[in-house]
Amino acid sequence: MEEGKHSPELIVMLTHHDFTVVDAAEIFRRCKESKARCWGMKEHPLPPQQMSELYAQMKACGKTTFLEVVAYSEEEGMAGAELAVRCGCDVLMGTSFSDAINAYCREHHLKYMPFVGQVTGRPSVLSGSVESMVEEANECLEKGAYGIDLLGYRYDGNAPEMIRRFLAKVNAPVCVAGSIDSYERLGEVKAMAPWAFTIGSAFFEGKFLDGQEAKEDYMTHFCEQINRVCNFMERG
Numbered sequence: 001m002e003e004g005k006h007s008p009e010l011i012v013m014l015t016h017h018d019f020t021v022v023d024a025a026e027i028f029r030r031c032k033e034s035k036a037r038c039w040g041m042k043e044h045p046l047p048p049q050q051m052s053e054l055y056a057q058m059k060a061c062g063k064t065t066f067l068e069v070v071a072y073s074e075e076e077g078m079a080g081a082e083l084a085v086r087c088g089c090d091v092l093m094g095t096s097f098s099d100a101i102n103a104y105c106r107e108h109h110l111k112y113m114p115f116v117g118q119v120t121g122r123p124s125v126l127s128g129s130v131e132s133m134v135e136e137a138n139e140c141l142e143k144g145a146y147g148i149d150l151l152g153y154r155y156d157g158n159a160p161e162m163i164r165r166f167l168a169k170v171n172a173p174v175c176v177a178g179s180i181d182s183y184e185r186l187g188e189v190k191a192m193a194p195w196a197f198t199i200g201s202a203f204f205e206g207k208f209l210d211g212q213e214a215k216e217d218y219m220t221h222f223c224e225q226i227n228r229v230c231n232f233m234e235r236g
Contacts, residue, residue, distance in 0.1 A: 010233065
């Protein structure tokens with residue numbers, strides 16, 4: 001992924017409600033020729049060997065790979081970082097920032113994009129003031145983090161306003177993650193122009209299909225939804 005691109009990059013997350021789906025490998029196999037260049041998973045529940053094999057397939061197809069860890073203790077975060085390294089992943093997203101995790105990522109050339117703010121639960125929820133999140137983000141970046149994983153639409157306040165203000169004050173790659181589930185929100189993300197954004201559950205729930213299509217058959221229409229989102233973001 002190029003830094004500084006105006007058009008935000010879609011990261012397809014093979015996850016539903018913050019857990020990787022059991023048929024993730026089959027979905028990727030069917031959709032590897034789609035327009036999506038970035039793919040990711042969560043740390044649960046696939047066995048590490050299956051994750052490693054799937055990430056290897058993604059890398060063989062020229063994809064940039066992500067692991068998002070929805071855990072908040074240093075111990076859980078470090079376990080996620082170790083898993084990302086074992087799997088040959090490009091970017092570690094999530095976790096609560098710690099110096100130990102950051103040092104491990106730098107040692108192993110793993111790009112680190114931690115959460116900021118008060119993140120709780122699974123599916124995760126974000127709270128906190130914009131000012132405190134900006135301050136936290138800039139501290140992480142000063143210590144060597146690559147970027148920030150911002151749970152924009154999981155925010156318990158005015159999400160678009162928070163995201164806009166955050167992006168204006170954080171000069172680094174920011175991924176807006178979570179609950180982008182409509183063209184209205186896609187339009188907001190496109191206008192705000194973060195570095196990247198994730199979509200996972202919305203694809204499994206057919207949010208980018210027309211009303212007459214069989215939304216329950218996500219496998220048939222998964223690639224179509226990916227390409228619709230990419231086309232939407234590419235249009236001038």
